Amino acid sequence: MAKEMMKSVALSILVLNLCMYIIVCATAGWALNKAIDHEIITGLGIPLPNPYWAVYFPMGNAATGFFIIFALIAGVVGGASCLSGLHYLRSRTENGLASAASAALTAWGLTLLAMGLAWKEVDLHGRNSRLKTVESFVIILSVTQLLYVAALIQSHR
Numbered sequence: 001m002a003k004e005m006m007k008s009v010a011l012s013i014l015v016l017n018l019c020m021y022i023i024v025c026a027t028a029g030w031a032l033n034k035a036i037d038h039e040i041i042t043g044l045g046i047p048l049p050n051p052y053w054a055v056y057f058p059m060g061n062a063a064t065g066f067f068i069i070f071a072l073i074a075g076v077v078g079g080a081s082c083l084s085g086l087h088y089l090r091s092r093t094e095n096g097l098a099s100a101a102s103a104a105l106t107a108w109g110l111t112l113l114a115m116g117l118a119w120k121e122v123d124l125h126g127r128n129s130r131l132k133t134v135e136s137f138v139i140i141l142s143v144t145q146l147l148y149v150a151a152l153i154q155s156h157r
Contacts, residue, residue: 003155010151011089017144018082020137025075027134031068034058060131061124067117071134074110078145081107085152097156104152108145115142 038058057064081103088096118135121127127135 003157006151006155007089010085010148010155013144013148013151014082014085014089017141017148018079018086020141020144021075021078021082024071024134024137024141025079027130027137028068028071028075030130031057031059031064031134032072035065035068060127061121063117063121063124064127064131067114067121067131068134070110070114070117071138074107074114074138074141077103077110078107078141085148088152089155097152101149101152104145104149108142108149111138111142111145114138 035057057068060067081100084103085100088100115138118138121131122135
């Protein structure tokens with residue numbers, strides 16, 4: 001009885017996390033696309049400006065570039081861990097638990113890294129509403145991903 005309840009809790013958190021990771025990927029992808037479209041273009045023989053970054057972000061602050069890259073990585077790995085979790089909750093094998101738990105822990109670690117950069121971006125100010133959305137979702141995902149890992153492990157006991 002308790003196993004089935006934990007399985008339904010894990011599945012609910014998993015679906016929530018999957019939706020949130022998709023939103024993070026879409027919004028961070030928009031920011032990266034905007035940065036690529038507004039990249040500094042120079043002619044042959046013209047040097048790049050001194051404070052040039054490989055990816056120039058026309059919005060946000062100094063932490064935006066790092067945050068967006070790590071949010072995209074965390075979003076993709078988190079989405080993949082959700083798919084692995086869905087497969088495990090459907091099949092319920094020993095090997096499935098190991099792969100789902102390791103993928104979920106990896107995604108949680110990357111989400112924590114992105115969350116630290118989100119806090120730095122919040123501290124520096126000067127960002128738009130879409131960046132605030134990505135920051136909020138990454139911070140919320142750092143908590144819900146941990147809850148998912150705990151529910152996943154408890155659903156197997």
